[in-house]
Amino acid sequence: MPDQNAKAIIIMNPTAGRRRMGRVVRFVRLLQQAGMQAQIVSTRYRGHATVLARMAVQERACTHIVAAGGDGTVAEVAESMAGSGIMLGILPVGTANVLARELRVPFDDASNARNIAGGACTVIWPGCLRSSEGACLFVQMVGVGFDAHVVHAVSTRLKKATGRAAYVLATLGSLWKYTFPTMTVCVDGVSHTAASVIVSKGALYAGKYILTPRSMQESRQFSVVLFGAAGIGNSIRYAIALLRGNLSRQKDVTILTAKTVEINTPRNMPVQSDGDARGLTPIRIDMPDRALRIAV
Numbered sequence: 001m002p003d004q005n006a007k008a009i010i011i012m013n014p015t016a017g018r019r020r021m022g023r024v025v026r027f028v029r030l031l032q033q034a035g036m037q038a039q040i041v042s043t044r045y046r047g048h049a050t051v052l053a054r055m056a057v058q059e060r061a062c063t064h065i066v067a068a069g070g071d072g073t074v075a076e077v078a079e080s081m082a083g084s085g086i087m088l089g090i091l092p093v094g095t096a097n098v099l100a101r102e103l104r105v106p107f108d109d110a111s112n113a114r115n116i117a118g119g120a121c122t123v124i125w126p127g128c129l130r131s132s133e134g135a136c137l138f139v140q141m142v143g144v145g146f147d148a149h150v151v152h153a154v155s156t157r158l159k160k161a162t163g164r165a166a167y168v169l170a171t172l173g174s175l176w177k178y179t180f181p182t183m184t185v186c187v188d189g190v191s192h193t194a195a196s197v198i199v200s201k202g203a204l205y206a207g208k209y210i211l212t213p214r215s216m217q218e219s220r221q222f223s224v225v226l227f228g229a230a231g232i233g234n235s236i237r238y239a240i241a242l243l244r245g246n247l248s249r250q251k252d253v254t255i256l257t258a259k260t261v262e263i264n265t266p267r268n269m270p271v272q273s274d275g276d277a278r279g280l281t282p283i284r285i286d287m288p289d290r291a292l293r294i295a296v
């Protein structure tokens with residue numbers, strides 16, 4: 001039975017996915033039908049979701065904040081909400097929506113609204129990334145190497161127009177441009193080398209594809225996926241293995257569990273977190289003591 005005073009503030013990224021404003025407006029009605037008060041606030045610039053969520057948390061203006069967007073929007077909202085105890089709902093209107101898939105948040109909006117109003121939640125532990133852009137939380141993953149090169153190369157305009165096809169084009173372009181420098185990855189104090197690295201809280205990657213056998217969302221650790229081989233041929237082999245769900249069985253892919261990771265590279269390299277460009281290396285990743293309650 002929903003709490004009579006339950007109120008959701010929906011922080012909507014109007015640039016996420018393919019701009020589904022109507023869907024967000026309908027979601028307000030669905031939350032109201034489920035017994036909650038709800039209002040939409042729209043972001044105006046990158047990082048604005050963090051500011052809006054911080055205001056809502058400080059003013060204790062709501063019982064729930066709903067991030068209407070993709071993983072980048074969820075991460076920006078999480079930045080201000082983690083540790084607050086306020087419930088985070090996800091309206092998955094982004095491009096990949098990996099965290100929503102991971103936590104099995106319903107993509108059917110009526111079920112999602114009922115779940116948010118119903119009060120059931122799961123507790124997850126976001127990671128903290130420190131890069132040339134400063135510190136930020138991430139909810140799903142951080143990448144350095146080939147995937148970060150793709151994220152930095154993807155055209156925002158094309159992403160809005162074509163969705164995932166923009167990533168396919170950026171991947172093809174990066175295959176020819178990326179030079180695969182070897183990086184040093186210090187995992188809980190032990191040094192490794194790799195051609196590419198993904199540090200992941202979840203098991204999924206780029207939507208529904210299996211990156212690691214185990215999700216670490218409910219643990220205060222993450223998986224570190226080290227790609228041993230450089231070059232175009234190996235990158236294509238890794239991509240095919242990811243699509244087929246057998247990446248972890250590739251002989252030159254190592255998956256470790258860790259609490260801290262430091263990545264150093266011969267020159268500054270692009271970093272991505274939750275699918276968005278996030279500065280340059282060197283980076284440090286660790287686990288802050290700030291849990292997130294997510295409505296499921």
Ligand SMILES: Nc1ncnc2c1ncn2[C@@H]1O[C@H](COP(=O)(O)OP(=O)(O)OP(=O)(O)O)[C@@H](O)[C@H]1O
Pocket residue numbers: 013014015016017018043044045046047048049069070071072073074076093094095096097098274275276
């Ligand atoms: N009003 C805005 N104008 C421009 N950029 C914005 C605005 N609001 C948020 N952003 C930025 O949009 C970026 C992408 O958002 P988000 O990740 O939610 O969508 P997506 O990329 O379509 O989805 P996914 O990450 O699931 O693939 C984020 O980096 C966020 O900072």
